[in-house]
Amino acid sequence: MTHDPITKRTYLHIYAALMALLAATVGAAFIPLGPFNFLITLTIAVTKAILVVLFFMHVRYNSRLIWIYVSLGFLWFIYLVGGTLSDVFTRT
Secondary structure (H helix, E strand, O other), X not given: OXXXXXXXXHHHHHHXXXXXXXXXXXXXXXXXXXXXXXXXXXXXXXXXXXXXXXXXXOOOOOOHHHHHHHHHHHHHHHHHHHHHHHHHHOOO
């Protein structure tokens, strides 16, 4: 399997993006948006996780089989979080 190697410049761009998203997370913590704070910080966290998985774990340049396994891992995580949240929200 051949692919373009990830250069140092790409790593620096991803690092800069992760630091900008970190600053956005800290900034969002100080802005009172009510119930939207959770949605905004969750969106930022998912974006950071996707960047880490794609570039630092080299999933972007791997075969489709690796993509399937990573997708199944995310689906399993969503299933577990959904089950936990359904238990938490149905308690009195």
